[in-house]
Amino acid sequence: MRILVFSDSHKYTEGCVQTIHRILGVDMVLHAGDHASDAAELEKMFPEIEFRYVSGNCDFSKAPSELIIDAEGKKILLTHGHGYNVKSEENYTTLREKGVSCGCDCVVFGHTHRGFNDCTRKPILLNPGSIKYDGTFGVIEIENGVLKTAVCSL
Numbered sequence: 001m002r003i004l005v006f007s008d009s010h011k012y013t014e015g016c017v018q019t020i021h022r023i024l025g026v027d028m029v030l031h032a033g034d035h036a037s038d039a040a041e042l043e044k045m046f047p048e049i050e051f052r053y054v055s056g057n058c059d060f061s062k063a064p065s066e067l068i069i070d071a072e073g074k075k076i077l078l079t080h081g082h083g084y085n086v087k088s089e090e091n092y093t094t095l096r097e098k099g100v101s102c103g104c105d106c107v108v109f110g111h112t113h114r115g116f117n118d119c120t121r122k123p124i125l126l127n128p129g130s131i132k133y134d135g136t137f138g139v140i141e142i143e144n145g146v147l148k149t150a151v152c153s154l
Contacts, residue, residue: 003141004028007056007127008032008035009035010038011035011132016137029043029051030052032081034056036055052067072145073145074145076106080111081127099125100122106123106125106126110130112127114127114130114134115134117138117150126140139152
């Protein structure tokens, strides 16, 4: 399974569209907020792909603030991160503790506009950065029960 991850698109759907066209075999797209409406727009453009998204601190949508997603037996917590001190905690302690308490294999978040990928301990923390401001996105691949993550550039 291949999952694309976006966050903080702030009305820049063009970069998301380019990425979806460029990456082959996309099964799902996650959007970690700040403009959840962008994800809703993309979902209409790509009806063959499953989209899951949450609201961020700049959203006024009815999207939930967080979701737990089951992807091929792996649990992924999707949140924007602003409620977990991600701009003030260097090691993302509060966010990691939330992931542990939920029994998640991976926590996906945004808000900082900077890509971050920590696979050194569980749960994996993945921030795709901002597709608009630094041209980055995330990829999650799950194959044979193994979850791998990466931050990539446009």
